[in-house]
Amino acid sequence: MATTFPRKLGGGAFEQSLKEFRAIVGDQWVLSGEEDRQSYIDPYALGDGADHDCSAVIAPASTEEVQAVVRAANRHKVPLWPVGRGKNLGYGGASPAEKGNVILDLSRMNRILEVNEQYAHCLLEPGVGFFDLYYHLQEKKIPLWMSVPGNSWGSVIGNALDRGIGYTPYGDHCEQICGLEVVLPDGDIVRTGMGAQDGSRGWQHYKYGYGPGWDQMFFQSNFGIVTKAGLWLQPEPEMTAKIELAFPHFDDAAWAIDILADLRRRDVIQHNIVFGSPVRAASTMSQRADWYEGEGAIPDSVSEEMMKKLGLGWWNAKINLYGHEGIVTAQVALIRKLFEPRLGKRLEFQFWRKGEPLEKSAQGVPTTMGLQCVNWYGGRGGHLSFAPVMPSDGKLALAYAKKIKAYYEEIGQDYYASFTIGRRHINNVSLILYNRDDPAMVARADKLYRHLLAEAAGQGFAEYRGHISYMDAVADTFDYGGHALRRLNDKVKACLDPHNIIAPGRNGIGSAPGAVANTGDAR
Structure with a gap:
């Protein structure tokens, strides 16, 4: 179920959506020119990358701006493709799975909100890169070590959410996440784990919270946009x-x-x-x-x-x-x-x-x-x-x-x-x-x-x-029960994101015919 290229929508609908996005984040942070869009094409694309071209790029600076953009995208039925820093090289970079999505570039959200030396954890926004966190620890002489992947250009949180790995004791990066803040497809915010308590003092200390643990739902998925994440760091060894x-x-x-x-x-x-x-x-x-x-x-x-x-x-x-x-x-x-x-x-x-x-x-x-x-x-x-x-x-x-x-x-x-x-x-x-x-x-x-x-x-x-380029093909190999897992993913997607706004087709979710109902006139 490929996305219609929003730039080709009739009646100025797409231009109207860009106008609303600009009112939210500022004119300079909505990029829709040919040169701007070309700069986000996968540098390793098989071919010219046009099959994964975007319609525009939006660069919010805060969780509140992400909320507002998501709500506007729902009104205009414009699909968004969130990226932390857009450096997922070898997997498509910043490019969307489906041609025509608007890239939601979170790299301006690059604050290191906390590093706790005693408890060996940090709280980051998705635009924080591996070099950013490393230099912060070095310059502040904080005796905590981090894990890094083979290519360290990318987002610390983005890599962990995609289950990237490193080569130290904390190298299973997804296992080090403790507590997420997520903007859901309707614009609501949820904090997972102990962060679900207002004023929680245990958000980065205990992963599971009370009741079902939803953190894994946001790993390698398109069920929401992570705007903050806690991460455990390694105490410096002897x-x-x-x-x-x-x-x-x-x-x-x-x-x-x-x-x-x-x-x-x-x-x-x-x-x-x-x-x-x-x-x-x-x-x-x-x-x-x-x-x-x-x-x-x-x-x-x-x-x-x-x-x-x-x-x-x-x-x-x-x-x-x-x-x-x-x-x-x-x-x-x-x-x-x-x-x-x-x-x-x-x-x-x-x-x-x-x-x-x-x-x-x-x-x-x-x-x-x-x-x-x-x-x-x-x-x-x-x-x-x-x-x-x-x-x-x-x-x-x-x-x-x-x-x-x-x-x-x-x-x-x-x-x-x-x-x-x-x-x-x-x-x-x-x-x-x-x-x-x-x-x-x-x-x-x-x-x-x-x-x-x-x-x-x-x-x-x-x-x-x-x-x-291969997300649907990979998803097809998970075929137990007549692709029962894919049906479950699509059911959750349809419930949370009926307009298929957030990263349609990511890892095969919401890309099958009929997977998401009420998709509107932008699809």
């Missing part, structure tokens, strides 16, 4: 240790993942572990042409050359340890015992103790270094991620890696993969790199993504996040 492990053989994945997954389950290793291939590492510090300019996928012999020159293995993992000195020392001893006999060498850890320069520590530091990978093929680069969830079983992961690697090679794509090992699961991140200016490569990327989606579904695995 000591850290870190090491990079290189596993020389492809088949090492079976035994190595089993050991690492067991250490993760037992919280010896307290963070999500990235277990990645040579191209993953090489693509952040070089380009493909530095290694190989032939047709087809990079041969294994070239990958082995990368490994030799860059000090890599077929699989590579970074491990960080945190806590009191005695605990970290014992964890180091255990890891040595488990890995040194198999790798045939002594492991060299880098240690940090409280009071030493933080550069040596294993704290989370924002970076955009990982984005260098998009330059791998040259031209206007981009990347697309497919990351199904599977059990944390080494033999299963190895068999899956062999099958996926063979298909990458069959269609001529360089194999870029990692297994992100969580407490009870693995995300197999199959990254697809491409040059946007090469139509054949773009077509190959699309073909590869769709093949990976079908292959994973056939084995009982499903994606945990979705790119805007």
Whole structure:
């Protein structure tokens, strides 16, 4: 049920809605010119991005302005696509799933409302980025650490709401959220958890509140617009240790993942572990042409050359340890015992103790270094991620890696993969790199993504996040009970948002024919 492009509505209806939006946020914060709209198109779009073009952009500065915009959007039946900072790169950036939505850019709402050192939590608006929070903690000399994703340009809250991850003990970002403020599709405000009590002193202390817990309803959904969120931060530890492990053989994945997954389950290793291939590492510090300019996928012999020159293995993992000195020392001893006999060498850890320069520590530091990978093929680069969830079983992961690697090679794509090992699961991140200016490569990327989606579904695995171009396709793989979950999502959407105003089609919600009733003349 695709959205009609609001700019084409007859009778000046869309221009009337823009006039009302300008009265709410100010003339300069409603952007509707061609150049303005183009600046919000996904920089990694498969093609020119026109399939996900917006009608206009509105940038409110407060919760009250968001409320007023949402109410006006309901009156005019204009769909809104909220973004925190619009940097969800690899998943569509700021672009809407359905062409013609008006982007609600929340980046002006960038206040750090509270950081509580004693209780190790903060209260943020959605425009606060990872660099903003990091520099605030550093400049104020607050001994709290944060978790950051591989690309740290984005919104702290936006990343958590999309179940993004980092690589420290607080790296399951959605788990660190404690209390939301949400503008509902009718303009009402709700605070979740203990925040439902007026004047609550426990909003960021206890997640669940009284009665049903609604926080998860607003993760990866379009049931409301989050305007504030609490987040737990990591108290600075007494000591850290870190090491990079290189596993020389492809088949090492079976035994190595089993050991690492067991250490993760037992919280010896307290963070999500990235277990990645040579191209993953090489693509952040070089380009493909530095290694190989032939047709087809990079041969294994070239990958082995990368490994030799860059000090890599077929699989590579970074491990960080945190806590009191005695605990970290014992964890180091255990890891040595488990890995040194198999790798045939002594492991060299880098240690940090409280009071030493933080550069040596294993704290989370924002970076955009990982984005260098998009330059791998040259031209206007981009990347697309497919990351199904599977059990944390080494033999299963190895068999899956062999099958996926063979298909990458069959269609001529360089194999870029990692297994992100969580407490009870693995995300197999199959990254697809491409040059946007090469139509054949773009077509190959699309073909590869769709093949990976079908292959994973056939084995009982499903994606945990979705790119805007594939949200319906991913939602279709959750097919138990004749897509019972999707029907439930659509029922909730129809109840809360009968005009389908908030992010129509996000993660497949409200995009099926007849999913939302009374959609009005703007759809």
